[in-house]
Amino acid sequence: MNPILSSKLPQAGTSIFTHMSALAQTHNALNLAQGFPGFEPSTEIWQGLQEACKKGLYQYAPMPGYLPLRESIAQHVFQRFGFNADPQTDITITAGGTQALYTAFTALIETGDRVAYFEPAYDSYHPAILLNGGIPVPLALEGSQFEIPWEALDRELKKGLKAIVINSPHNPTASLLSAQDLSKLGRLIENHPTFIISDEVYEHIVFDGQSHAGVLQDPLLKNRSIVVSSFGKTYHVTGFKLGYAIAASPIMKEFRKIHQFQVFAVHSASQHLFYLMMQNPKHYEELGSFYAELRDAFRLRLKDSAFSLLPCKGTYFQLLKMPDSLAKMSDLKAAEWLCREKGLALIPLSPFYSDGRNTGYLRACFAKPTEQLKAATEILNALA
Numbered sequence: 001m002n003p004i005l006s007s008k009l010p011q012a013g014t015s016i017f018t019h020m021s022a023l024a025q026t027h028n029a030l031n032l033a034q035g036f037p038g039f040e041p042s043t044e045i046w047q048g049l050q051e052a053c054k055k056g057l058y059q060y061a062p063m064p065g066y067l068p069l070r071e072s073i074a075q076h077v078f079q080r081f082g083f084n085a086d087p088q089t090d091i092t093i094t095a096g097g098t099q100a101l102y103t104a105f106t107a108l109i110e111t112g113d114r115v116a117y118f119e120p121a122y123d124s125y126h127p128a129i130l131l132n133g134g135i136p137v138p139l140a141l142e143g144s145q146f147e148i149p150w151e152a153l154d155r156e157l158k159k160g161l162k163a164i165v166i167n168s169p170h171n172p173t174a175s176l177l178s179a180q181d182l183s184k185l186g187r188l189i190e191n192h193p194t195f196i197i198s199d200e201v202y203e204h205i206v207f208d209g210q211s212h213a214g215v216l217q218d219p220l221l222k223n224r225s226i227v228v229s230s231f232g233k234t235y236h237v238t239g240f241k242l243g244y245a246i247a248a249s250p251i252m253k254e255f256r257k258i259h260q261f262q263v264f265a266v267h268s269a270s271q272h273l274f275y276l277m278m279q280n281p282k283h284y285e286e287l288g289s290f291y292a293e294l295r296d297a298f299r300l301r302l303k304d305s306a307f308s309l310l311p312c313k314g315t316y317f318q319l320l321k322m323p324d325s326l327a328k329m330s331d332l333k334a335a336e337w338l339c340r341e342k343g344l345a346l347i348p349l350s351p352f353y354s355d356g357r358n359t360g361y362l363r364a365c366f367a368k369p370t371e372q373l374k375a376a377t378e379i380l381n382a383l384a
């Protein structure tokens, strides 16, 4: 008898990022599709790794993570948010933001629990909720500024939500949640048994004098949240896949029960490396102005183009509203056409919605060398 293989994710195919990157390779196109920095990280990265190896950090790290790194994170969140995280009990080092999110879902969701998140959304939330037996409740962000649909959220809360996923700075819309948004959320859920999973992996990429509003600063949210962050975004090394989760100790206790059987511990030398990097605040304090310069130059070069540019308040993504000439096609078809015929790969917004709706928007990643950004804008400017 043959074994029967039934898919746990029958709808999941190749991600749009893999699809567009493969198409970019086939057509030798410029790739502003996938969201990773296209430049070298600081030399302190390899120096730090060398130091970690010289220290002999080749074997398993402690299950929750290298203590000096957890202590540095605790100090960091105290300075930023006034949140007292105990490094012994409230912080766990993970294999990137992705694992932290997955472990958070596994820790919180029981079969049949409804979990809300806002669309357009980062692509791991929906499958992670499903795989953990939850029921995804996608809610579309509203208006041209992609704001939280408060009334719809309130209705869903009244039907029962185990958790709400928020993401600020937001991929793919580059919008931010303000401290007022977080207070409003806190008041809305105060009388509901609902957790927050707060994806803050772009926390240091915020522009125009704004500061990142994190749930750990909000009195009503901080004790019912799991906060996720990632060193990959902050130090230009997404391939190192190291991040962390923070939560009040009763929640973190459950998180760690899962983490220890998923990965037990994560890459030890990189944990020492990021401990060293965190001792120099300049790396993250200057990240916003570094990306703001790239953003401003990219937007300026496109100011007379046929595309409308949405506000970009954080992250390294820019949403472009397609001109009517392109919008005759679906956003997916337009992105494929642009890649095949014009040599530029961008990401259509439709795959960020669970119903795959056509949106008329394309996402560009501007974390790329200036020459590439210039070439990309020339292609976009030539379109009527």
Ligand SMILES: Cc1ncc(COP(=O)(O)O)c(C=O)c1O
Binding pocket: 035, 095, 096, 097, 098, 099, 122, 167, 170, 171, 199, 201, 229, 230, 231, 232, 233, 238, 241, 242, 243
């Ligand atoms: C919104 C968001 N959350 C989480 C992640 C995952 O972070 P990591 O690469 O550290 O797993 C990403 C990566 O692109 C992201 O954009």
